[in-house]
Amino acid sequence: MVREEAENGRDDMLIDGDEPEQMKLDYALPDGFNADYLKVYYGKIFPYVDMSKWLSYGNDGKHPGCDHSYLGRREFSFTLDNDIYVRFQSFNTASELEKAIKEKCPFKIDIGPVYSVDPSKRHAYSQGGDNIFTPVEKELVFDVDISDYDDVRYCCSGADVCLNCWPLMTIAIKVIDTSLRDDFGFSHVLWVYSGRRGVHCWVCDGKARRLTNEQRAAIVDYFRVYKGNENSTKKVSLVGPALHPFLVRSYTEVLKDYFENRLLSSQNLFLNEERFEKILEMIPDESVTSELRGKWLSNKQSDVARWDQLKRLLQSSKQKGQGLRRCIEEIVFSFTYPRLDTEVSKHMNHLLKAPFCVHPKTGRVCVPINPKNCDEFDPSAVPTLSQLLRELNSGSFRGEGDNEWDGTSLGDCVRYFRESFLQPLLKSCKEEIEASYNAKVQQSRNSISW
Amino acid sequence: MEAVRSQRKSSFSNGGGGGVSTLPIYRSAPPLEVRLEDFELYAVDRLRVLKRISDGLSRGKKPDEMEKLVLDLWKTNMRHEHSSEVVNKDIISHFVLRLVYCRTEELRKWFLSMETTLFRYRFRDESPEIQRALMAEFDLQYKAVSNAEYENLHRIWSIYIGCFGYSYDQEIWIDWVPFEEVPELVAGRRVLIQKGNAYIAMNQAILCLLMKHPNDVLISIYQLLKWTSMIREQEKDRLTPIVEALSTSYLGPDYSQPREHAELSLKDIDQIAKSSFPLCMRHLFDKLREDHHLKHGGRMQLGLFLKGVGLKLDDALAFWRAEFSQKVGAERFDKEYAYGIRHNYGKEGKRTDYTPYSCQKIISAAPGVGDHHGCPYRHFSEENLRAALTRMGVGNRAMEDVMDKVRNRHYQLACTLTFEAVHNSTCDAGVNHPNQYFNDSQKIFESKKSSSNPKGAAAST
Numbered sequence: 015m016v017r018e019e020a021e022n023g024r025d026d027m028l029i030d031g032d033e034p035e036q037m038k039l040d041y042a043l044p045d046g047f048n049a050d051y052l053k054v055y056y057g058k059i060f061p062y063v064d065m066s067k068w069l070s071y072g073n074d075g076k077h078p079g080c081d082h083s084y085l086g087r088r089e090f091s092f093t094l095d096n097d098i099y100v101r102f103q104s105f106n107t108a109s110e111l112e113k114a115i116k117e118k119c120p121f122k123i124d125i126g127p128v129y130s131v132d133p134s135k136r137h138a139y140s141q142g143g144d145n146i147f148t149p150v151e152k153e154l155v156f157d158v159d160i161s162d163y164d165d166v167r168y169c170c171s172g173a174d175v176c177l178n179c180w181p182l183m184t185i186a187i188k189v190i191d192t193s194l195r196d197d198f199g200f201s202h203v204l205w206v207y208s209g210r211r212g213v214h215c216w217v218c219d220g221k222a223r224r225l226t227n228e229q230r231a232a233i234v235d236y237f238r239v240y241k242g243n244e245n246s247t248k249k250v251s252l253v254g255p256a257l258h259p260f261l262v263r264s265y266t267e268v269l270k271d272y273f274e275n276r277l278l279s280s281q282n283l284f285l286n287e288e289r290f291e292k293i294l295e296m297i298p299d300e301s302v303t304s305e306l307r308g309k310w311l312s313n314k315q316s317d318v319a320r321w322d323q324l325k326r327l328l329q330s331s332k333q334k335g336q337g338l339r340r341c342i343e344e345i346v347f348s349f350t351y352p353r354l355d356t357e358v359s360k361h362m363n364h365l366l367k368a369p370f371c372v373h374p375k376t377g378r379v380c381v382p383i384n385p386k387n388c389d390e391f392d393p394s395a396v397p398t399l400s401q402l403l404r405e406l407n408s409g410s411f412r413g414e415g416d417n418e419w420d421g422t423s424l425g426d427c428v429r430y431f432r433e434s435f436l437q438p439l440l441k442s443c444k445e446e447i448e449a450s451y452n453a454k455v456q457q458s459r460n461s462i463s464w
Numbered sequence: 465m466e467a468v469r470s471q472r473k474s475s476f477s478n479g480g481g482g483g484v485s486t487l488p489i490y491r492s493a494p495p496l497e498v499r500l501e502d503f504e505l506y507a508v509d510r511l512r513v514l515k516r517i518s519d520g521l522s523r524g525k526k527p528d529e530m531e532k533l534v535l536d537l538w539k540t541n542m543r544h545e546h547s548s549e550v551v552n553k554d555i556i557s558h559f560v561l562r563l564v565y566c567r568t569e570e571l572r573k574w575f576l577s578m579e580t581t582l583f584r585y586r587f588r589d590e591s592p593e594i595q596r597a598l599m600a601e602f603d604l605q606y607k608a609v610s611n612a613e614y615e616n617l618h619r620i621w622s623i624y625i626g627c628f629g630y631s632y633d634q635e636i637w638i639d640w641v642p643f644e645e646v647p648e649l650v651a652g653r654r655v656l657i658q659k660g661n662a663y664i665a666m667n668q669a670i671l672c673l674l675m676k677h678p679n680d681v682l683i684s685i686y687q688l689l690k691w692t693s694m695i696r697e698q699e700k701d702r703l704t705p706i707v708e709a710l711s712t713s714y715l716g717p718d719y720s721q722p723r724e725h726a727e728l729s730l731k732d733i734d735q736i737a738k739s740s741f742p743l744c745m746r747h748l749f750d751k752l753r754e755d756h757h758l759k760h761g762g763r764m765q766l767g768l769f770l771k772g773v774g775l776k777l778d779d780a781l782a783f784w785r786a787e788f789s790q791k792v793g794a795e796r797f798d799k800e801y802a803y804g805i806r807h808n809y810g811k812e813g814k815r816t817d818y819t820p821y822s823c824q825k826i827i828s829a830a831p832g833v834g835d836h837h838g839c840p841y842r843h844f845s846e847e848n849l850r851a852a853l854t855r856m857g858v859g860n861r862a863m864e865d866v867m868d869k870v871r872n873r874h875y876q877l878a879c880t881l882t883f884e885a886v887h888n889s890t891c892d893a894g895v896n897h898p899n900q901y902f903n904d905s906q907k908i909f910e911s912k913k914s915s916s917n918p919k920g921a922a923a924s925t
Binding site for chain 2: 233235240
């Protein structure tokens with residue numbers, strides 16, 4: 015975990031989650047990552063224009079209502095070669111940003127909040143008694159790591175991921191994305207592959223960027239069903255007379271389907287005694303568990319058959335009350351429901367890795383994921399640094415104009431980012447700027463005429 | 465939409481009769497003259513109420529138990545011989561305590577959360593008319609759901625309704641507000657949220673108001689902060705001593721400084737962990753030794769405790785480095801984790817000397833997968849808790865007593881019983897703080913040592 019302290023914020027900072035173990039270099043050269051490749055990537059492929067348009071949110075100088083200081087108040091942090099970590103970088107214009115990235119060639123770029131004042135000049139402002147250097151805006155972000163699912167997947171562990179466990183990420187995208195849009199009413203939601211073991215989500219609506227820490231925490235808690243730590247048997251506890259409709263919808267539309275039709279057999283959740291005992295532990299009724307245990311120890315059956323038996327037995331023992339019936343849902347939730355790294359979402363001053371970075375351990379580009387067809391996303395098919403360079407060198411299909419990415423397999427990713435995310439976002443930003451400008455003009459007119 | 469009709473007669477509007485609200489919204493400090501004795505007496509009475517509420521919450525009392533507790537506490541402590549003075553006593557005591565509790569973030573948080581709880585239950589006890597009037601007084605923006613909107617809401621959600629044998633249309637959804645205005649209701653999933661609007665059932669609507677309430681209090685607390693820095697000097701012979709005494713006398717010490725002369729050296733730490741750490745810290749300590757790693761919550765809980773116990777910064781760094789370096793390497797430790805430890809000791813960042821966590825804070829923690837912090841009595845499964853207690857040397861009979869307390873969610877009492885079983889001694893004050901557990905434990909060992917070894921006792925005096 016990389017920890018840094020904001021000069022004024024009391025909260026600890028977490029950057030891109032927790033990495034408890036030294037990672038194996040699974041993806042070593044020659045097909046991997048090195049500083050020279052990265053220089054070429056930043057020199058020719060990285061989509062600066064789209065990135066700075068995104069982070070300017072329409073404050074690009076054309077409209078009289080624009081806030082010209084907006085981009086310059088955003089914190090960027092660079093992780094340089096040799097793990098040198100430079101915080102509180104800021105850039106007034108898109109070209110300054112581009113120049114700095116090309117020059118410093120950061121292994122990782124993190125995006126922080128928009129502060130009240132230019133973060134690179136924060137010391138100048140801290141001289142006076144009142145500390146006015148404070149975060150004022152930040153996308154609402156989420157971070158889901160596959161390594162947090164180690165107790166419910168048997169194919170991989172730690173940072174490793176394969177097509178058998180990746181559906182856990184797909185579930186997370188579907189559940190969270192639907193709720194962000196339908197429940198919370200957000201429309202500009204960007205999902206990004208984190209480059210190795212998970213996904214990031216950026217909610218970019220103006221309303222989302224201006225949420226207070228308390229409101230962020232409330233949304234995180236709305237999504238939270240995991241209680242209990244390593245030492246409790248039940249990881250999920252669904253209490254109350256009824257499940258909240260959000261949970262019911264997630265269950266009926268996503269969780270149940272993925273559990274029964276994918277994970278049950280791809281993870282072999284009932285394969286052996288050790289595995290099915292973990293599930294039986296969640297059933298608080300001795301007679302049910304011993305009956306199932308007896309059957310399963312004496313017979314070999316498929317995971318699906320065992321699950322059906324368990325369901326039938328629990329549903330038939332209605333007289334024992336709702337607690338036992340809720341078990342089925344609790345088991346499904348335990349094995350499928352999204353596990354968020356909550357800290358990064360709760361505080362405005364946390365940083366998160368920028369889209370289109372290249373993950374130094376895998377060489378994969380952090381590409382956007384379209385939530386509408388996230389089922390088809392395959393992390394192992396993501397464009398890698400070396401692949402992009404090969405395509406660039408072969409030069410057989412050169413794109414038009416300056417967009418060298420256009421001719422590479424990153425082209426579709428940038429196009430998705432631009433057309434499905436950026437354009438609608440900028441449209442609503444412009445409307446917002448227009449509206450608040452008109453309101454201001456109206457107000458000053460009124461005061462003059464008075 | 466028709467509001468539920470009150471059984472009680474209310475005459476809020478004309479201001480006479482028995483239905484008048486006695487619940488003030490504490491918008492501004494009262495322009496009253498207060499006698500110095502009352503200033504203190506009223507505050508002590510209110511503090512007694514808040515403190516008991518805090519105890520009730522940390523014991524995990526259910527809402528209906530809390531309601532009874534709060535209303536009883538209020539009736540017994542906040543009486544006044546002149547009925548006309550009751551409201552004044554309420555307002556004055558509230559503002560005195562604001563003054564007392566505005567000094568640190570921790571105190572502010574505690575005060576706000578207790579005042580909110582108190583307000584919630586008092587509010588609930590009022591008639592719907594008075595509740596509405598209070599909401600109007602708070603200026604809360606809300607709209608009643610139109611019929612069409614209700615139909616729409618019902619249509620969208622109804623396909624999910626009934627899946628679990630419970631129908632949402634039993635409740636009447638009357639109000640909606642932007643979800644940002646009711647974070648507490650969103651966090652508890654106690655509202656339906658549709659396109660950014662939170663739809664609130666009538667019986668939850670009152671809570672809306674409470675979301676506004678703490679904000680108002682907070683704002684005025686910040687105003688007070690400026691004021692106190694000014695009056696502290698002026699009032700140093702009169703109000704300041706009272707205020708200062710109040711803030712320490714009821715919250716107890718904060719254990720940010722170790723006991724006098726107490727120092728924990730690294731060579732004793734294993735033995736002392738075994739003899740005098742409460743289970744929550746013992747568990748973290750053992751896990752750290754075993755895994756050579758703890759996640760953030762665990763590092764904070766154990767790290768600050770060790771500071772309070774008397775582990776010096778240099779020793780703390782050596783201690784954590786020795787473990788973490790086995791897992792992540794010394795270099796990564798120095799780069800990524802050492803900062804956090806120096807931070808806890810007030811050597812980095814804001815340079816605040818952070819205080820060790822109290823039981824209440826630990827019990828209310830929400831540890832997740834991979835975490836080991838929190839209160840074992842609350843967060844362990846029964847099986848794991850039994851195993852852990854056996855390792856601590858708790859015998860069979862005591863074990864059942866402890867488990868009984870746990871089942872009734874008296875976590876601090878369970879810890880107290882563990883203390884008594886392990887030390888073979890009583891603990892009358894109960895356990896309120898892990899560092900208090902530690903100090904009491906050390907005292908017992910010291911007195912045992914001095915009684916069996918009179919020379920040692922003489923030498924140490």
